Amino acid sequence: GAGAFVALGLPLRASASLADDAIATFTGGAEMADSGITLTAPEIAENGNTVPVEVSAPGAAEILVLATGNPTPAVATFKFGALAASQTASTRIRLAGTQDVVAIAKMPDGTFAKASSTVKVTIGGCGG
Amino acid sequence: GNWGRLAAQQSLTQDQLLQFDTFGNVSLIHVTDIHAQLKPLYFREPSINIGVGDNRGKVPHVTGADFRKLYEVEDGSPSHYALSSGDFSALAAGYGRVGGLDRVATVINQIRSDRPDALLLDGGDTWHGSYTCYHTEGQDMVNVMNALKPDAMTFHWEFTLGSDRVNEIVEGLPFAALGQNIFDAEWDEPAELFPPYKFFERGGVKIAVIGQAFPYMPIANPGWMFPEYAFGIRDENMQSMVDEVRAAGAELVVCLSHNGFDVDKKMAGIVTGIDVILSGHTHDALPEPVLVGETIIVASGSNGKFVSRVDLDVRDGRMMGFRHKLIPIFSDVITPDADVAAVIDEQRAPYEEELSEVIGQTASLLYRRGNFNGTWDDVICDALISEREADIALSPGVRWGPSLLPGQDITREDIWNVTSMTYGAAYRSEMTGEFLHVIMEDVADNLFNPDPYYQQGGDMVRTGGLGYRIDVTKPQGERITEMTLLKTGEMIDPAKTYQVAGWASVNEGTEGPQIWDVVENHIRQQGTVTVDPNNSVQVVGA
Amino acid sequence: MAKGVKPRVKVPKKAAAGEAITIKTLISHKMESGQRKDDDGNLIPRSIINRFTCDFNGENVIDVTLEPAISTNPYLEFAATVPEAGEFKFTWYDDDGSVYEESKKIAIG
Ligand SMILES: [Mn+2]
Numbered sequence: 001g002a003g004a005f006v007a008l009g010l011p012l013r014a015s016a017s018l019a020d021d022a023i024a025t026f027t028g029g030a031e032m033a034d035s036g037i038t039l040t041a042p043e044i045a046e047n048g049n050t051v052p053v054e055v056s057a058p059g060a061a062e063i064l065v066l067a068t069g070n071p072t073p074a075v076a077t078f079k080f081g082a083l084a085a086s087q088t089a090s091t092r093i094r095l096a097g098t099q100d101v102v103a104i105a106k107m108p109d110g111t112f113a114k115a116s117s118t119v120k121v122t123i124g125g126c127g128g
Numbered sequence: 129g130n131w132g133r134l135a136a137q138q139s140l141t142q143d144q145l146l147q148f149d150t151f152g153n154v155s156l157i158h159v160t161d162i163h164a165q166l167k168p169l170y171f172r173e174p175s176i177n178i179g180v181g182d183n184r185g186k187v188p189h190v191t192g193a194d195f196r197k198l199y200e201v202e203d204g205s206p207s208h209y210a211l212s213s214g215d216f217s218a219l220a221a222g223y224g225r226v227g228g229l230d231r232v233a234t235v236i237n238q239i240r241s242d243r244p245d246a247l248l249l250d251g252g253d254t255w256h257g258s259y260t261c262y263h264t265e266g267q268d269m270v271n272v273m274n275a276l277k278p279d280a281m282t283f284h285w286e287f288t289l290g291s292d293r294v295n296e297i298v299e300g301l302p303f304a305a306l307g308q309n310i311f312d313a314e315w316d317e318p319a320e321l322f323p324p325y326k327f328f329e330r331g332g333v334k335i336a337v338i339g340q341a342f343p344y345m346p347i348a349n350p351g352w353m354f355p356e357y358a359f360g361i362r363d364e365n366m367q368s369m370v371d372e373v374r375a376a377g378a379e380l381v382v383c384l385s386h387n388g389f390d391v392d393k394k395m396a397g398i399v400t401g402i403d404v405i406l407s408g409h410t411h412d413a414l415p416e417p418v419l420v421g422e423t424i425i426v427a428s429g430s431n432g433k434f435v436s437r438v439d440l441d442v443r444d445g446r447m448m449g450f451r452h453k454l455i456p457i458f459s460d461v462i463t464p465d466a467d468v469a470a471v472i473d474e475q476r477a478p479y480e481e482e483l484s485e486v487i488g489q490t491a492s493l494l495y496r497r498g499n500f501n502g503t504w505d506d507v508i509c510d511a512l513i514s515e516r517e518a519d520i521a522l523s524p525g526v527r528w529g530p531s532l533l534p535g536q537d538i539t540r541e542d543i544w545n546v547t548s549m550t551y552g553a554a555y556r557s558e559m560t561g562e563f564l565h566v567i568m569e570d571v572a573d574n575l576f577n578p579d580p581y582y583q584q585g586g587d588m589v590r591t592g593g594l595g596y597r598i599d600v601t602k603p604q605g606e607r608i609t610e611m612t613l614l615k616t617g618e619m620i621d622p623a624k625t626y627q628v629a630g631w632a633s634v635n636e637g638t639e640g641p642q643i644w645d646v647v648e649n650h651i652r653q654q655g656t657v658t659v660d661p662n663n664s665v666q667v668v669g670a
Numbered sequence: 671m672a673k674g675v676k677p678r679v680k681v682p683k684k685a686a687a688g689e690a691i692t693i694k695t696l697i698s699h700k701m702e703s704g705q706r707k708d709d710d711g712n713l714i715p716r717s718i719i720n721r722f723t724c725d726f727n728g729e730n731v732i733d734v735t736l737e738p739a740i741s742t743n744p745y746l747e748f749a750a751t752v753p754e755a756g757e758f759k760f761t762w763y764d765d766d767g768s769v770y771e772e773s774k775k776i777a778i779g
């Protein structure tokens with residue numbers, strides 16, 4: 001039943017420009033490759049308050065994660081040290097609604113790579 | 129629809145229904161989505177089941193006469209009645225009830241007499257959906273299913289008993305409770321109580337059965353009832369499990385799935401190495417498996433109406449061929465198994481008086497299945513509007529719940545069969561027109577998103593007092609237009625507030641009378657229920 | 671120091687020299703985002719864990735900046751190389767200035 005009373009609506013893009021600003025700050029406006037980084041997130045969030053995401057970018061120095069539709073897009077920055085066995089990390093994040101989550105890897109040679117994934121946050125409540 | 133009852137039944141025999149030339153060296157028996165239906169019933173298949181994206185016009189999104197044409201099913205035949213909609217009331221009068229787990233037991237025993245080591249696999253949605261199941265917290269179903277001796281099962285609605293109760297039952301189950309996608313929510317590790325797979329050695333073949341529980345449990349059902357668990361599709365983990373069992377010598381890999389049909393189709397195209405997916409959740413009944421790459425997908429209906437038998441020839445570590453039959457359980461044709469009948473009676477005996485109380489009658493065919501509305505849901509929405517004094521009613525688009533024929537009594541059991549759940553409170557609240565639109569769009573996207581992984585496998589929320597137009601080809605936010613308050617004929621005003629009554633909220637602490645009481649009161653008042661044709665939803669793009 | 675903050679970590683007890691291991695950490699913390707309002711409509715001030723680090727024998731594994739979009743009870747999972755026997759040190763930094771620490775020894779074998 002659609003009896004949930006949460007504020008959900010269309011895919012959120014309201015703060016996309018804020019996200020663009022955050023990306024520009026991180027990359028200095030550099031081009032971003034679309035390979036070399038993977039972002040794993042569920043298609044549908046079981047709970048918008050705790051959405052599992054995993055980022056992986058072999059060799060990266062840092063990975064920035066943004067939720068482009070949140071009022072404040074910043075989520076986390078992972079900096080990998082000498083003893084990181086792989087440039088992979090997982091966490092759980094809050095999403096204010098259906099939106100794209102974006103991850104950007106900064107490589108040691110100064111290049112960047114980007115991945116994004118749409119996560120649906122839904123009222124749900126019906127089934128077979 | 130001119131078939132006399134006797135003529136119809138004379139044309140069918142148990143031997144004919146169960147006729148099967150045993151094939152290969154392995155047999156699988158699949159039952160799924162029984163929804164606690166122990167006794168024979170009527171069940172009308174949907175007349176509207178729209179597919180979108182790549183699944184547009186593909187099975188199981190083919191219904192009625194189109195379905196019969198596709199599978200060369202003769203009009204008026206037993207298969208017409210069992211598998212498709214159209215002329216339902218007349219055919220039901222001829223062919224009688226379907227299902228009943230004592231009949232299912234007879235079929236299983238017959239298959240086991242051909243192939244003693246056949247695997248019996250239950251796809252879940254078993255411990256939910258009836259008066260006795262509710263009052264025994266699933267124990268009636270556990271007792272009856274144990275008598276059928278399954279080899280494994282997976283899960284969906286079971287979790288709405290709450291995780292304590294599920295854990296308690298699963299700890300005592302004499303068969304495997306599988307789910308590669310059931311995880312501990314805190315540490316994101318496989319839940320110990322639900323192994324990902326189990327190995328069986330049958331007919332000299334090493335078989336791995338991998339479980340796949342319903343991926344969207346905490347969204348489609350109240351997550352607060354089972355907070356320790358996380359689900360999801362997890363197709364990467366599915367692939368590792370397939371690789372793991374293959375490396376351990378599995379010659380046949382079977383996925384016992386509660387994904388829903390389109391999700392299974394997509395998964396079969398991503399995960400390699402699964403031979404057979406036994407599909408559940410979306411309640412589709414298909415007379416032939418659907419092939420995706422080298423994987424066959426079998427859909428076995430719901431409510432105890434069908435049993436699938438799949439015989440496989442497995443040689444040199446490979447599935448070389450299969451033979452399949454979807455066996456409709458015609459209750460008047462198949463002799464009940466006496467032992468299982470006794471177990472069923474034993475579960476029902478303490479409740480017989482409450483179950484059989486006649487609340488009213490129906491002059492119309494009452495059914496549920498269909499993407500947008502069903503006559504049973506119309507009755508429920510009417511009950512919500514009148515009993516809860518609302519402008520608009522919302523009723524969940526669940527796919528379970530048997531049908532009643534015109535002229536039948538409506539008993540308390542019948543009402544519970546279409547309403548029973550552990551979160552049945554009928555809420556009443558104020559919603560703005562804008563919020564109503566958001567809800568409708570949200571649910572529509574769960575059904576009509578072109579990517580199956582974004583679908584949850586229910587039907588559209590049913591509306592009472594509210595009409596709308598839906599274009600299923602549009603993206604979320606643009607599908608629903610022309611929302612109209614039916615009692616005045618006015619368009620819904622986004623800024624205005626409406627009194628809305630509904631049930632099955634996934635929110636903790638939802639208040640209101642139980643839906644079965646609301647419906648019972650309404651039917652008592654009506655005496656005889658009549659449902660007018662529902663023209664409140666205009667569908668575009670199907 | 672915020673009340674009820676409890677770090678937990680999962681680290682294998684043993685590893686082969688040079689092996690990659692998975693580490694999981696959780697810390698109970700409400701992660702107040704600074705965007706919620708109380709019943710009276712007043713903004714509840716932000717109070718989060720803003721940084722997490724993991725080091726092994728003084729050398730860094732990972733250094734994470736956390737924002738208010740990280741969920742209640744922050745969870746972090748990552749992979750570390752274990753060159754020798756020693757100790758992992760985990761540190762969480764709270765907005766209120768508190769620092770929470772946890773350590774785990776690992777043997778080679
Ligand atoms: Mn079901």
Ligand SMILES: [Mn+2]
Pocket residue numbers: 127128253284285342386408409410
């Ligand atoms: Mn289901």
